[in-house]
Amino acid sequence: MKTTITILLTVAIMAVGQAAVAEPVKIGMITTLSTKAGYLGEEIRDGFQLAIEQEGGTLGGIPVELLVEDDGRKPEKGIQIAERFRTRDGAKIFTGIVFSNVAMAVVPKLVREDVVYLSANAGPSKLAGDGCSPNYFSVSYQNDNLDEVVGQYVSDAGHKNVYLLAPNYPAGKDHLAGFKRYYDGEIVAEVYTKLGQADYAAEIAAIRAAEPEAVFFFLPGGMGINFLKQYAQAGLNETIPVYGPAFSFDERILGAVGAAALGVKNGSQWTHDLDNPANIQFVEAFRAKYGRTPTLYASQGYDTARLIGSGLAAVGGDLSDLEPFKAALSAADFDSVRGNFAFGANRHPIQDLYIREVVQTEDGTFTNQTLEKVFSNHVDAYAESCPQ
Amino acid sequence: MGAEILAVKRLRKSFGAVRACQDLSFTVQRGVIHALIGPNGAGKTTVANLLSGELRPDGGHIIFAGADITTLKTYQRARIGLARSFQITQVFEELSVAENMALAILANEGGNFRFWHDALCSPVVLERLPLALERVDLVAQQKMAAKHLSHGERRQLEVGMALAGRPTLLILDEPMAGQGPGGTRELSRIIKDLKNEVSILLVEHDMQVVFSLADHITVLVNGACIADGPPEAIRQDAAVQAAYLGRQ
């Protein structure tokens, strides 16, 4: 009897306590948790959640509630989820989309409403250029950034010609275009493969026959794993170096590629070994909580959450008018794990870009090591075409 | 021509080493019941399938109503008046008896690419369905799904469907197979009644039925014709007795 009363009392007190606290700010995260690429969404979500937990369920001191849902990499589903988050749950802050195709379906429509979308990964050129919106912020990168840095590095390294490889879809072409923007040598060949292709023996034989000085490839997900393994098995990694953007070299993919990726140099805006206080504590906390090294996707999720926190703190959690909130976001007044971080006119990052190298640690795992900073405060190529 | 409805000329068909039909020739006259008999494995069903077009002959010709139909497909033969029933009853199990019969009536009418009006209410069905059902004694069962009919009733339905398209020649492939004495009697009566409307090629195993119904008999052994003539002549034929009746 006594215990029952105690429980009832506790419940009552908790209910009162709940009512006293203001309704938490809802953040809608539409991300990819299923399909082969499910781990990308998982990384973003885990990074984001870590930030919330570190602040005890708040961001910038404002209580938040994170709504996460899987889009299955399907644009239609992403649209549906966004609509539910917005109209049913009343979310005004959105984030999380991994893939450009989902982003292109969801974002342009979503930002016409009175909401803010902060990209934690996908950065299609359209949204950086003439399709940019005052309600859209990219906290990650513009898609081409990570190729541009490799293009510059490969030029600097003195490779006179290079062989290009990407899947036959627009993103593939965009990424190669990004590389070519900063590469001034000769292009031996530009080969487009089937999306989702598993076997690259034919392409590898063609590379061997063409004898380029270097190979640059953009093959995200499983395709990159397949290519790297097969490339190493053909023994070409010892004669013709490969380069690529960070997408094929995150720590979880490296676990699946193993030694085949050893020594490959890739471009990224972040690595877990970057030496700044924000990053050191982030990597440590992430490892403690999840038992693995964070990937760049996790860092983007974490940064997105911290940026939102800075915005919320500036407006005291009041989102009835989004203008001050957006102004606060634009200031980017937070300690990014990347070190330097500012927004350009198109609300895409102005940030440093690095070349890193895949190395093996003492315990046998494969990871990235920052090699050198190639660009400082790099601005993306589309910023100018964003109407002010 | 004229009196002949069907002429088979030197028809050949082999399955690997088995010669199911060797240089078979015979003719069927209009307005008669012509029986094709033979012991098991004589190739009777092969002949039925060759005539209906389900099998392609290796050689020879099939002349139907004066036209060479050897290269025509099954449905084309059916359209010019050659109908058949199957040894193992083939009806539309999921459809009702009335629908089965209506389908048979409509099939031969052509012009079935009509998408709006109820098939069972089309004029030609309204006109002919009651008679068609009556002829095979299935008026009472018309709303039942075909799969719920008894074995005999299904057989009646099948014969009725073969007749519904008003064929000029009807091939009945072992209609008595699996029938009890009652069913056999009922079916014999129906077949006899048909004689005035349509020529019949009766492929049958049951000798009693054949001799009571047929006007003309062709005897098949190992895919070849060993005798051909009216029932009395066949009954007396030494070769037939030796090869076929002797073993019964």
Added chain:
Amino acid sequence: MHITRERLIVYGGVLFFALLPPVASFFGEHYLISLFTRAMIYALAAVSLDLLLGYGKMISLGHAAFVGIGAYVVGIMFFHAADDSLLFGFIGGSENALVVWPAAVLVSAMGALVIGALSLRTSGMHFIMITLAFAQMLFYFAVGLETYGGDDGLPMWNRNRLAGLDLADKLHFYYVCFFLMSVFIFCCTRLVRSRFGLVLRGASTNTRRIRALGVHDVSYKLVCFVIAGAGAGLAGALLANQSEFVSPGLLHWGLSGELMVMVLLGGLGTLFGPVLGAVLFLLLEEFLAIYTEHWMVYFGPVLIIVVLTTKRGIYGLLVGGGGNRGG
């Protein structure tokens, strides 16, 4: 008895769909309107697939191809209307639903004619695999369509115009979809009872018999395939408008599988059943996903159990006894 019960369900369904928007608005669940709009569009596609599966006994695992074609017609016409360019050098773009939607239906039907004519040279397992392979071929084709966004898809900046209506308005669009779905289902119920439908059902239950009756079964099946493709094309056109976005995902065989699940879940060969199936599928997907990320681990076995234990899906259960009314 069964007839009245069937009617009851159908009238109930019509009433439900007709009243859903005002009721949902009253309770402030506006988002249900767009969820059910989507459900109706999927239902339209599922009903067209039911024509194939339930009445033509043609097991196509590539039905999404026609949904995708319809959607791409709308998307591509929109694209050309937006930048005033010409398709193939002579076809101008359009945003007018009265032009674009019929065009989507027509092009899907033509696609179905070609794929159907090739696939119907075979039957049984071959047919299943060939339809799947052709759909996959179109999927890769769409992925490589650089001008129209390829794998990234093709965004439309707004919905088509339809005289006198504002399709961007949720309610208008809802009722347009409701109207088209109802009309399509009504036409299908006429179709399966018509002369064509009777011959088709005959051809699908017994090929030997139908040929012996003088019917060239393949041409009837082909026409059915084309009609189903056209229906799917209409669904595609609506889907493109609903999401204001077109992507190769609409051609992926996963969608074909999902449509098939809707048909079977709702009730094969019932025409109304697939509507129930589509609604249930989307609701499950929507709400199971809220409770668990791994919803498919439950959904897969549920699907298997439904297949193994029910004969005519939910509709069969509602109508009672699985029903023995033909086809």
Added chain:
Amino acid sequence: MLFFVEQSLNGLQLGITLFLMSAGLTLVFGIMRVINLAHGSFYMIGAYCGATTMAATGSFLLAIGAALIGAALAGMVVEVLVLRVLYRREHLDQVLATFGLILFCNELTRIIWGRQPLFMDVPPWLGGSIELLPGLIYPIYRLAVIGVGVAVALFLWFLFSRTRLGMQIRAGAENREMIGALGVNIRLLYTLVFGLGAMLAGLAGVMAGPIMAVESGMGEDILILTFVVIVIGGIGSIRGAVVGALLVGVVDTMGRVFLPSLFRIVFSNAYADSVAASLASMAIYLLMAAILIWRPRGLFPAHS
């Protein structure tokens, strides 16, 4: 010329991988008359079991063993629990139930092994390359895959034409009732055949592991290629599977390699690359359509 030989070898090797998948599937199709979309899941299970075992023990042979056992067990469990009920049902039910199985298996692997791809490397004793002809260097592992494929083809030929079990299986395919009447336990026989089919898929999976990404959903892409192979070869025919797989492997490889240069003769570079890449990804489907027009039941139709 050397380049051509090397690419032919690549086509051959791709074809052999496809054959390993197709052989099992065509057996199940041809003998049990059951369509099984979940065959790709056995491929995935084989790869996952192999990768896990190799990570734990470091032995590639043990990995193969684990993959074979894992896939065969999974296959037999699925046969007993699900497919057995489906033999007498329509193809549609089989398609749907096995579609449900795919969803289940993919999600289950994500739950058990996590979302990221697994690691599996070529064993050291199969690593490296050898020079087959002067100037023609080829990875040893890929030669090993070819060897395994040929061995499986020979094994199946031996099984079906020389052993009692094979005869029984073939007889069972011809006439289910008759073989039952002869006192053979047809249920057990079917379970074994299904297990054998799954085991071959598992073998294909574990052999692919060191070359390709081991990830959830890896089975579906190859499943569709396998369907193309079987449609071309003819359902139920092992010989058809061999020929179909080699045709698909060679056409796909050659299309990828030579179409761009062919198109460059006619069109500008960028346009040629784009069109050729699209066409190359559709090449095998066009091949399938062409063969279908010519021979609707495939190149080697088993009994009709």
